Amino acid sequence: DNYPGVPGVGPKTATKLLSKYETVKDVYKNLKNIPAPIAKKLEEGKESAMVCQMLAEIITNVPVRLDLKDADDWGVDRKEVLDLFAEFGFKTLSKRVKDVGKKIIEESQLTLV
Structure with missing residues (x-):
C-alpha cells in the first residue's frame, strides 16, 4: 500500500x-x-x-459540481497530455491515452455493410 x-x-x-x-x-x-x-x-x-x-481513508461525501452534459465538448490536446504524463512518469496512463487514440482511429475506419 x-x-x-x-x-x-x-x-x-x-x-x-x-x-x-x-x-x-x-x-x-x-x-x-x-x-x-x-x-x-x-x-x-x-x-x-x-x-x-x-x-x-476514502472520502465519499465530497460535493461534486460537474454536469456530465458539459463535458462532451471538452477539447484535449493529446500531445500536451502525453508530454505531461511523460514528465511525471505516468507510463501506464500514457499507454492508455495512446490505446484510446488507436481505438478511436480504428472505429472511425469501420464501415457499415
Whole structure:
C-alpha cells in the first residue's frame, strides 16, 4: 500500500490488530490490552499511524459540481497530455491515452455493410 505505517510493526502484526480491533483508533484505545513491546512501538509511532490512516481513508461525501452534459465538448490536446504524463512518469496512463487514440482511429475506419 506504500504507507510507512508504524516503525517496528509489520504487516502481519498490523493485520492481526486491525482484525481484532477493526480500526486504527480502536487499536489505540486498547493499547493496554496489547503486549507491551508492540504497544510501546504503537505509542511511539502514533503520529505516523494517524497520518497513514488519513491518507488511506476514502472520502465519499465530497460535493461534486460537474454536469456530465458539459463535458462532451471538452477539447484535449493529446500531445500536451502525453508530454505531461511523460514528465511525471505516468507510463501506464500514457499507454492508455495512446490505446484510446488507436481505438478511436480504428472505429472511425469501420464501415457499415
